[in-house]
Amino acid sequence: xxxxxxxxxxxxxxxxxxxxxxxxxxxxxxxxxxxxxxxxxxxxxxxxxxxxxxxxxxxxxxxxxxxxxxxxxxxxxxxxxxxxxxxxxxxxxxxxxxxxxxxxxxxxxxxxxxxxxxxxxxxxxxxxxxxxxxxxxxxxxxxxxxxxxxxxxxxxxxxxxxxxxxxxxxxxxxxxxxxxxx
Amino acid sequence: xxxxxxxxxxxxxxxxxxxxxxxxxxxxxxxxxxxxxxxxxxxxxxxxxxxxxxxxxxxxxxxxxxxx
Numbered sequence: 001x002x003x004x005x006x007x008x009x010x011x012x013x014x015x016x017x018x019x020x021x022x023x024x025x026x027x028x029x030x031x032x033x034x035x036x037x038x039x040x041x042x043x044x045x046x047x048x049x050x051x052x053x054x055x056x057x058x059x060x061x062x063x064x065x066x067x068x069x070x071x072x073x074x075x076x077x078x079x080x081x082x083x084x085x086x087x088x089x090x091x092x093x094x095x096x097x098x099x100x101x102x103x104x105x106x107x108x109x110x111x112x113x114x115x116x117x118x119x120x121x122x123x124x125x126x127x128x129x130x131x132x133x134x135x136x137x138x139x140x141x142x143x144x145x146x147x148x149x150x151x152x153x154x155x156x157x158x159x160x161x162x163x164x165x166x167x168x169x170x171x172x173x174x175x176x177x178x179x180x181x182x
Numbered sequence: 183x184x185x186x187x188x189x190x191x192x193x194x195x196x197x198x199x200x201x202x203x204x205x206x207x208x209x210x211x212x213x214x215x216x217x218x219x220x221x222x223x224x225x226x227x228x229x230x231x232x233x234x235x236x237x238x239x240x241x242x243x244x245x246x247x248x249x250x
Contacts, residue, residue, distance in 0.1 A: 062200065063199075063200050063201040063202065064201055064202050065200065065202040065203075065204070105200075108197075108199055108200040108203065109194070109200075109203065109205050109229075111197070111199050111200075112194055112197040112199065112200065112203060113194075113207075113227055115209065115225055115226060115227045116225070116226040116227070117226060117227055117228070118226050118227070118228045118232055118236070121235075121236065121239060123239065123243055125243060125246045125247050125250055127250045140247045140250035142243045142246075142247055144243070146226075148224070148226040156224075158212070158214065158224055160183070160184050160212075160214065161183055161184075162184060162243075164244075164247045164248065166184060167240065167243055167244050167247055168244060169187075170184070170187050170240060171240050171241065171244050173187055173188075173189065174189070174236070174237045174240060175237075176189075177189055177191055177208065177233070177237075
């Protein structure tokens with residue numbers, strides 16, 4: 001039933017499914033699910049090495065974050081290999097990578113970030129005004145709410161207060177980052 | 183209350199899931215004290231575009247707090 005495996009229509013779907021499993025961490029995408037949905041007439045013993053080959057190719061491409069020249073060269077080499085891929089299959093893979101490259105890369109970046117990421121930021125500036133009965137001096141205050149969270153976990157909200165001096169101190173520190181590295 | 187603010191500019195070169203990551207990021211470490219005086223460290227990461235937005239917002243805050 002090699003002809004079935006060579007047909008390109010389900011290959012795009014297979015690559016999507018493999019990406020969901022390998023990069024986006026989508027649970028429940030089993031070999032059997034992919035086979036029954038996309039290649040129902042192919043027996044599992046034939047499907048297994050086929051999907052493993054495609055998964056390996058996809059992982060190599062993503063791991064090296066290939067640009068289009070590298071991709072061309074890589075896929076051409078795969079078509080020339082014994083037990084490699086057909087040029088039609090190479091075209092499908094190429095198209096898939098071109099449209100999903102950015103999303104997959106982002107997903108891989110998130111997987112490598114183990115610390116919390118910044119999810120949201122909001123702020124306001126309050127002016128504490130003078131009152132007739134107290135000696136409170138007019139001190140404006142910036143209130144900032146940072147939403148941070150680790151991948152897959154709930155957000156933590158940090159509420160910070162800054163007076164003018166603090167704001168300028170932080171600003172100075174932030175500008176130092178650009179000083180050496182813009 | 184923010185007591186201290188430290189930053190680190192890092193470049194994630196490679197990881198076990200992606201050999202060629204090549205993405206720069208800014209890691210921030212905040213030392214904060216709550217109303218009871220307890221001090222905690224909070225850290226998080228930002229991508230460069232996120233950091234640029236963060237910086238821009240701080241400049242805005244500085245501009246406004248000056249005029250209030």
